[in-house]
Every structure is written in structure tokens, then in C-alpha cells.
Amino acid sequence: MNIWMIVNGERREVDVPPMKRLLDTLREDLNLTGTKEGCGEGECGACLVLVNGQAVNSCLVATGQVQGAEIWTVEGLASSPEELTDLQSAFLTYGAVQCGFCTPGMLMTAHAYLRHNPDPTRDQIREAISGNLCRCTGYQKIVDAIEAVAKRRQTEPGEAP
Amino acid sequence: MASHFHQPERIEEALRFKQELGEAAYFLAGGTEVNNSKSKAAQAEHLIWLGKLGLGGIKRREGGVSIGAMTTLQEMLESELLHPAIHQAARNHANRNIRNVATIGGHLATCRSCADVIPVLLALRAWLRVATLSGELERDIERWLLGERDGIVLSVEVPDPPADLRVALECHTRTANDVSLITAGVSLRNEQGCMRDLIVAAGGVAASVVRLHEVEAALEGKPLPSREEVESLVAGQVNPIADIRGSADFKRHLAATLVERALRKAWNR
Incomplete structure (x- = not known):
């Protein structure tokens, strides 16, 4: 089945079985391997991408369901490897990356959540990332990084990425 | 993986597909169950996606x-x-x-x-x-x-519920992310110190969520009895199965505790 979607701002077309998982279409057909597969059953959030602005596990979405949808993956966050977003930089500054496997999903979840709630409490951040598991259990620093970005955006308002 | 992905745009069309294809077809809504590779539906030959029927909102x-x-x-x-x-x-x-x-x-x-x-x-x-x-x-x-x-x-x-309806829920999960092991939902009105229009529902104790009609009938029109009395009443009316998530005794104990807590919470509201 021919399916088109807007991926990271560009129109892309793929010819895949409609039930192929969006995760596999992104990784195998569009070479966007930043999106990871962890559990494959919607528990870990490693495969998290944005579909029409909503954070979803791409292992639980059939490609046929996203015909014409706007998709953002971790590759779409930074405009170049030298120009990371404030969220990506904060993950580095705060040591929020250990093995790195959960990082793409964590970034996408946090990115979507901060647009939904620009001034969250620490508890709200924890609730927001509750569907993203970090196998290194490095949650404190991840929460620190997200909190720091939210605070900085409050004090230095600019155009949020 | 399903080889046919149907995308009906009218309800009747979706129903016809299902009638013709029978058990070879599953309806697909959001997909958290059907697209899960461990689900039975993931092996279905036909999927009927309901996303184009305008049923949201x-x-x-x-x-x-x-x-x-x-x-x-x-x-x-x-x-x-x-x-x-x-x-x-x-x-x-x-x-x-x-x-x-x-x-x-x-x-x-x-x-x-x-x-x-x-x-x-x-x-x-x-x-x-x-x-x-x-x-x-x-x-x-x-x-x-x-x-x-x-x-x-x-x-x-x-x-719209009556203004004096009191609703309370309880559940137990192993982790916040996990599916609930036992759920309880109750609603009641307090009419001159007695429970009225009581509904007691519990999940995790039967094949689907059930209303505990015997518990409702035993308590209707009365003040809330002691904790022990309610728990023993509920424990006598549920028959959960033992599985990897807990023994039947543990689930029965949990159901009794959670239904009692929900009733007391609603009663004290």
C-alpha cells in the first residue's frame, strides 16, 4: 500500500504493508534509526514519536493508520548536529544520558509535554515521562534536565523549538 | 500480519465487512491492543480500521x-x-x-x-x-x-448524575504503569443516613468487569456497616481466578478491601 506522510517536515512516500509497524517503516524504509525498539508492546517508550503532535509509541501504530499524518522523530529536533535544541543540550549538561537507549523517546516525550504544559512541577514531569522507561534508572537527571529547560524558557522566553 | 487493511468511511460498510469476514477480521480503533505483537488480533488476516468514521469527540x-x-x-x-x-x-x-x-x-x-x-x-x-x-x-x-x-x-x-451522587474508585496495580490487578467503582446517595441507589462494580474478579448485585442488595437502604462486615460480604461474592498476577485468595482479599474502601470513601464524602 502506498502511504504518504510528513516526516520531520518533509513529505515522504513509502510502499509498505499497511500493518507494518510505524516503528519499522521509520527505521527500515526511511532510515530514521534514532527511534529505538525496546519492548515492542507499548511499555517502554523507546520508540516514541509524535503523530499529529501527540506522543505515541510507534510500535503500536500501523503505518496504514498514519496516512497523511505529521510525524516527528528525534532526527527532526535539531537543525544540525552542531545546533542542538535546548532540551538536547540540557540532557548533555545534566548527564541525563547513560546508555542512551531511552534518550530519543525521552526527548520526544519531553518535547511534546513542554508544549502542552510549559511550566510543570517536578511531579508533573515524572508523570509525563511515566511511559518512558530508562533501563539505567537515571530518572533524577532526566527530570532535572527537563525541569531546567522549563524554568529557563519561563525566564528567557523565546520561540520554543 | 494482516494482509488486508480495510478503511471504511461509513458505519454500514464497516459492519458489512465484519459480517462477510467473520472471525478472520478484527476492528481496529487506536491500536494499543490490536497492534500489540503479542495479541491474538495481530495474527488476523483482515483489519477494519474505524478511524475514518468520524466517531471522535x-x-x-x-x-x-x-x-x-x-x-x-x-x-x-x-x-x-x-x-x-x-x-x-x-x-x-x-x-x-x-x-x-x-x-x-x-x-x-x-x-x-x-x-x-x-x-x-x-x-x-x-x-x-x-x-x-x-x-x-x-x-x-x-x-x-x-x-x-x-x-x-x-x-x-x-x-448527568444527581447533585447528591457520591462516586468513589479504588484500584491496585503493581506499578503505576501496569494494568490494574483489581479495580472497584461505587456510587451511592446518602438519604437520611442510609445508602440509596447503590452501584458496586469490580474488575479483575471475573471474565469482565461485573456489578456485585448481591452486595448492592444487601447494603441498599442501610447505613454503611463495619469494615469487617462489608469485606466479608464482598469476599463471599467474588470468584477471581489464580494466574501469574496473583492467587485467587489474594485477589479476593484485595477486592474486598478495595470495594470496602471505595464504599467508605463515597459514604464519607
Whole structure:
């Protein structure tokens, strides 16, 4: 089945079985391997991408369901490897990356959540990332990084990425 | 993996596909159940996607609120039109990433024993609008749970509760992310120190969420008895199965504890 979607701002077309998982279409057909597969059953959030602005596990979405949808993956966050977003930089500054496997999903979840709630409490951040598991259990620093970005955006308002 | 992906644009077309294909076809709503590689539906040959039928959205109606079947649980959690107890039940369901996709129609169609949102729908006396090939009908949720699940859920209709209705929910999960092991939902009115219009629903104790009619009948019109009395009454009316998630005794103990807590919370509100 021919399916088109807007991926990271560009129109892309793929010819895949409609039930192929969006995760596999992104990784195998569009070479966007930043999106990871962890559990494959919607528990870990490693495969998290944005579909029409909503954070979803791409292992639980059939490609046929996203015909014409706007998709953002971790590759779409930074405009170049030298120009990371404030969220990506904060993950580095705060040591929020250990093995790195959960990082793409964590970034996408946090990115979507901060647009939904620009001034969250620490508890709200924890609730927001509750569907993203970090196998290194490095949650404190991840929460620190997200909190720091939210605070900085409050004090230095600019155009949020 | 399904080889046929049907995308009907009219309800009747969706129903016809299902009638013709029978058990070879599954309806697909959000996909958190059907697209899960470990589900039986993932092996189906045909999938009938319901995403093009325009069944989303929460609307105010005369005397109540209508929740379209394709409304996600996160949309329900964020809707100011819905009762706070529905927000609480939706919040118990997995996590935000799953709730962004999981729909209330899929939640009802899957009809898991430990479904998080079904007990509160029973407690609020909600009912379903269901489309069948012989026309649209209203279906009592309890009958749906008991197996009358022909057709496609169009919406969940939640009537405005009486001003003095008290609703309380309880659940137990191993982790916040896990599915609930046991759920309880109750509603009642306190009329001159006695419980009236009592509804007691529990999940995780039978094949689907159930109303505990014997418990309701035993307590209706009375003040809330002691904790021990309520717990022993509930324990005598539930027959959970033992599985990897807990022994039958443990689940019975939990169900009795959680139903009692929900009743006391509602009673003291």
C-alpha cells in the first residue's frame, strides 16, 4: 500500500504493508534509526514519536493508520548536529544520558509535554515521562534536565523549538 | 500480519465487512491492543480500521455528555465536560503515551477483566449507542459486558448524575504503569443516613468487569456497616481466578478491601 506522510517536515512516500509497524517503516524504509525498539508492546517508550503532535509509541501504530499524518522523530529536533535544541543540550549538561537507549523517546516525550504544559512541577514531569522507561534508572537527571529547560524558557522566553 | 487493511468511511460498510469476514477480521480503533505483537488480533488476516468514521469527540447533550467511541483516554482525562471520577479512572490507565492512542471504544471492545474505565461508567449509569446492521440501538453497559457485543460502539452516553451522587474508585496495580490487578467503582446517595441507589462494580474478579448485585442488595437502604462486615460480604461474592498476577485468595482479599474502601470513601464524602 502506498502511504504518504510528513516526516520531520518533509513529505515522504513509502510502499509498505499497511500493518507494518510505524516503528519499522521509520527505521527500515526511511532510515530514521534514532527511534529505538525496546519492548515492542507499548511499555517502554523507546520508540516514541509524535503523530499529529501527540506522543505515541510507534510500535503500536500501523503505518496504514498514519496516512497523511505529521510525524516527528528525534532526527527532526535539531537543525544540525552542531545546533542542538535546548532540551538536547540540557540532557548533555545534566548527564541525563547513560546508555542512551531511552534518550530519543525521552526527548520526544519531553518535547511534546513542554508544549502542552510549559511550566510543570517536578511531579508533573515524572508523570509525563511515566511511559518512558530508562533501563539505567537515571530518572533524577532526566527530570532535572527537563525541569531546567522549563524554568529557563519561563525566564528567557523565546520561540520554543 | 494482516494482509488486508480495510478503511471504511461509513458505519454500514464497516459492519458489512465484519459480517462477510467473520472471525478472520478484527476492528481496529487506536491500536494499543490490536497492534500489540503479542495479541491474538495481530495474527488476523483482515483489519477494519474505524478511524475514518468520524466517531471522535466529547459533546454536551441534553441531560448528559456523549463520548465518541474513537475519543482517546487522554482526551477524556483532559475534558472539562466529564465527571472527575472519569478523569481519575482514565489516569489509572497505563501512561500518557498509551492514553494518547487508546480509545474508549477499544477499551469497551477489548473488555478486559481489569479495565480501568469501565467500573466508573457503570457507577455513573452510562449506556452505549451501538450500530448494528439492523439499526442503531441503545445498550446497557452491563449487557455489553455480559456478552451482547454485536455491532460497533458509536458513543458512550453519560447522564448527568444527581447533585447528591457520591462516586468513589479504588484500584491496585503493581506499578503505576501496569494494568490494574483489581479495580472497584461505587456510587451511592446518602438519604437520611442510609445508602440509596447503590452501584458496586469490580474488575479483575471475573471474565469482565461485573456489578456485585448481591452486595448492592444487601447494603441498599442501610447505613454503611463495619469494615469487617462489608469485606466479608464482598469476599463471599467474588470468584477471581489464580494466574501469574496473583492467587485467587489474594485477589479476593484485595477486592474486598478495595470495594470496602471505595464504599467508605463515597459514604464519607
